[in-house]
Amino acid sequence: MxxxxxxxxxxxxxxxxxxxRASTKEWLKDILPTRSEVVEYAKTTFPVLTWFYRYNWQWLIGDLIAGLTVSVVVIPQSMAYAKLAQLPPYFGLYSSFLGVILYCATGTSKDITIGPVAVMSTLMGEILNDVLPRLPQYQDTPWVVASALSVVLGCIVAGIGFLRLGFIVDFIPLPAIAAFMTGSALSIAMGQVPSLMGNNKAPGYNTREATYLVFGNFFKNIRYCDINAALGLTALALLYFIRWGSGYCSRRWPGYQRLFFFMDTLRTAFVILLYTLMSFLVNHSRHDNPRFSILGDIPRGFKNIGVPHISSDILSAAAGRIPSAVIVLVIEHISIAKSFGRVNKYTINPNQEMIAIGISNIFGPFFGAYPVTGSFSRTAVNSKAGVRTPFAGVITGVIVVISIYALPAVLYYVSNAVLAAVIIHAVGNLVTSPKTVKGFWHVSPFEFLIFWAGVTVSVFSSIDNGIYTTVGASAALMLFRIAKARGKFVGQIEVCDTMSDSRRNVYIPLDHTDGSNPAVDVKPPPSGIFIYRLNEGYLYPNAVHFTDHMVGQIMQQTRPGILNPYGSLGNRPWNDPGPRHKTESDIDTSKPELRSVILDFTGVSHVDITSVQNLLDVRQQLDRHADCSVSWHFVGIKSVWTRRALIAAGFGAPVGASQRPVFTxxxxxxxxxxxxxxxxxxxxxxxxxxxxxxxxxxxxxxxxVMSIDRPFFHIDMNEALAAAKNQLAI
Known part of the structure; x- marks a missing residue:
């Protein structure tokens, strides 16, 4: 037996x-760093120490090729992007060398390259247009404001990294990033069309207005287009033709794939050099009256070296635009670094990446730089060129410095229309593809709408308003989903695997709303026992919503412990519907009495004061309804702190010595x-x-397996149900 x-x-x-029992002392011990953790923190601040001593010739060859390739791309791009920031083109060169050099010591991605980017440059241009009218003393030196903002943004972002708060990036979802990129690309491209076509100097034409106004004004002033349109359109067509041709030839002759890759990569430099040669032949004897718009004088060397000027008037004027600038710096860089890390099978440290871009923006302005972050196009070039380590950035930076001293005479003849073509061609890659947008709709229609809301606001208002719209809408959707989370009443089914005859019990919703087969007959718990599964975290935003749903169903399916709890009709509360006559009763005696509630906490990671107090209120409410002490069982509690909170509220142990607990x-x-x-x-x-x-x-x-002094905290549902049945038998 x-x-x-x-x-x-x-x-x-x-x-x-x-x-x-969990204690505050243990909590402090867990969160306070040990001496070894402090040493490790200091070491991780400079990741170069973990790999540079293993540097070898094979790495050097790969880095040389990648560094040279990126430098050829960054020189024309940086000048074009500086124009987006409403700064002279040579400030793009000043911003292109120090970031990639400092990143070598502080970054964790081998692929990413830091420098001027289209979106950040456009946002900086909008900020300067907004604040300079209030700062007339800087009207002729806008780079002073740009450099001051770079230092401020760098300090904020670096501070986030040093405090290890990089997880906040995870609160910005993919649709918000995609909307921000797409809206920015449309805004940038439309803003460059007038320069491409040569009618940007038309009377009263402001290319810094909202995108839809720039679009409309372009057609109003289309009669002012000139010879610049010929250069811009042909340059843009040539850029796309080379890209298409390189891709086609790479597929047609795969043996020469690397050759066609470099043809594709160097297309920007080739087009710039070709049209610069044409410009020189046409304009070398027309310095005072060139046939089309060119860059003009580019100073040799660094003319803006010095300590950045940061004043209270600059900070007060630009304070409202700083949050959007921080978001742009962070999400563009981190999203690029993460995506290339996934492609190339390594992981990046978001906190360290923030430190890297923060330091770059703090020290760059000492050489005249404006805010910089990770560049998608140049990072793609860097990756495809075979970069091996972040040292490739040092090579790129050195070549940019050489060009600042050696190329001003050549850069003088660069066409502004061709630079506009380069920008339009570059930002085209930022537009979210129709296939991706279709995927948004299939996965989450609400986030699909958020994506289009962000794009629409960016086009009809501004880039930073588009950022706020998508981030705010995404946060509101997340809070709504948390607040409106609803649990499920579950029952038991007996199952076995197709590969064996071993049987086990599993618990699924009684109403099959989890997608389980409706033909499966779910066995509800014994009368008087209810099993309720919480599918989300149980915190103050959703605590009442969870328990209101649970209590409503329990009271509907059980009868009160006392058939006439009020004694007379006059004592019945006004808001409790009931019979009009004393001899009548609205109590269904066929319903069972409530005895036990089993809460499935496997999906709950934390509780708070409000949610625990809500449980106390519900327990009292159900005790009054049942006219006895209803037993509360908890399954799958993950945290000692959750158990501590429930124990403090009086949960976890049976009431009365006659009750026999069940252990696993x-x-x-x-x-x-x-x-x-x-x-x-x-x-x-x-x-x-x-x-x-x-x-x-x-x-x-x-x-x-579990603590014997709290037998109502169960390891699984089978144990909890057995304990509840055991109480019914007493």
């Missing part, structure tokens, strides 16, 4: 386990005893007497 439950419970208690025990090995007379464990337990099975139980060391 099998050993009795009393015997098993006795041994579980003898080999008992009492869980240590585990075998942790054999006790070492020299007793050869005990039966072998491998013997069939059904053929042994109770005395012999007790001997086996003594030989096998079994211990409770």
């Amino acid at each position: 099998p050993a009795s439950e009393d015997t098993i419970t006795t041994f579980a208690t003898e080999m008992g386990y009492l869980e240590p 025990v585990a075998n942790i090995g054999l006790q070492q005893e020299n007793d050869n007379d005990k039966p072998a464990i491998s013997e069939d337990p059904n053929s042994l007497s109770e005395h012999e099975q007790v001997a086996i139980l003594r030989e096998v060391k079994t211990v409770p």
Whole structure:
């Protein structure tokens, strides 16, 4: 005969386990860094120390090729982007060298390259247009304001990284980033069309207005287009033709794929050099009256070296635009670094990446730089060129410095229309593809609408308003989903695997709303027991919503413990509907009385004061309804702090000594005893007497899995349901 439950419970208690209670001291010990963690923190601030001592010739060759390739791309791009920022083109060169050099020591991505980018440059141009009218002393030196903002933004972003708050980037979802990129690309491209066509100098034409106004004004002033349109349109067409041709030839002749890759990569430099040569041939004798718009004088060397000027008037004037600039710096850089890390099978440290771009923006202005971040197009070039380490950025930076001293005479003849073509061609890659947008719709229609809201606001208002729209709408959607989370009443089904006959119990919603087969008959818990599964975190935003749904269903399916709790009609509350006559009753006596509630906490990671107080209120409400102490069982609690909070509220233990708890025990090995007379464990337990099975139980060391002083905190649903049934039997 099998050993009795009393015997098993006795041994579980003898080999008992009492869980240590969570304490504030332990919490402080967990969050305060140890000496070794402080040393490790200091070491991780400079990741170069973990790889540079292993540097080799093969890495150097890959970095040289990638660094040279990126430098050829960054020189024309940086000058074009500086124009977006309403700064002279050479400030783009000043901003292109220090960031990539400093990143070598502080960054964790081998692919990303830091420098001027289209979106940040456009946003900086909008900021300067907004604040310069209030700062007339800087009208002729806008780079002073740009450099001051760079230092401020760098300090903020670096501070986020040093405090290890990089996780905040995860609160910005993909649709918000995609909308920001797409809206920015449309805004930038439309803003460059007038320069491309040569009518940007038309009377009263402001290319810094909202995108839709620039679009309309372009057609109003289309009669002012001139010879610049011929250069711009042909340059843009040539850029797309080379890209298409390189891709086609790469597929047609895969043996020459690397050659066609470099043709594709160097197309920007080739087009710039070709049209610069044409410009020189046409304009070298017309310095005072060139046939088309060119850059003009570019100073040789660094003319703006010095300590950045940061004043209270600059900060007060630009304070309202700083949050959007921080968001742009962070999300553009981190999203690029993460995506290339996934492609090339390594991980980046978001906190360290913030430190890297923060330091770049702090020290760059000492050489005249304006805010910089990671560039998608140049990072793609860097990756495809075979970069091996971040040292490739040092090579790029050195070449940019050489060009600042060696190329001003050549850069003088660069066409502004061709630079506009380069910008339009570059930002085209930022537009979200129709396939991706279609995927948004299939995955989450709400986020699909958020994407289009961000794009629309960017086009009809400004880039930073588009950022605020998408981030705000995404946050509101997240809070709504949390606040409106609803649990499910679950029941039991017996299942087995197709590969074996072993059977087990699983618990699924009674209404099959999880997509389970409706043909499966779900067995509800015994009368008076309810199993409620919380599918989200149980915190103050959704606590009431969870329990209102649960209490409403329980009261609807059970009868009160007292059939006439009010005594007379006059004592019934005004808001409690009931019979009009004393002899009538609205109580359905066929319904069971409430005895136990089982809460599935496997989806709950934390609780707070509000949610626990809500549980207390609900317990009192159900106790009054049942006219007895309803037992509360909890399954799958993950955190000692959650258990501590529930214990403080009085949950976890039965009320009354007569109630017999149910434990789950585990075998942790054999006790070492020299007793050869005990039966072998491998013997069939059904053929042994109770005395012999007790001997086996003594030989096998079994211990409770959960703390024995809180028997209403269960390891799984089977144990909880057994405990609830056990109480019904008492």
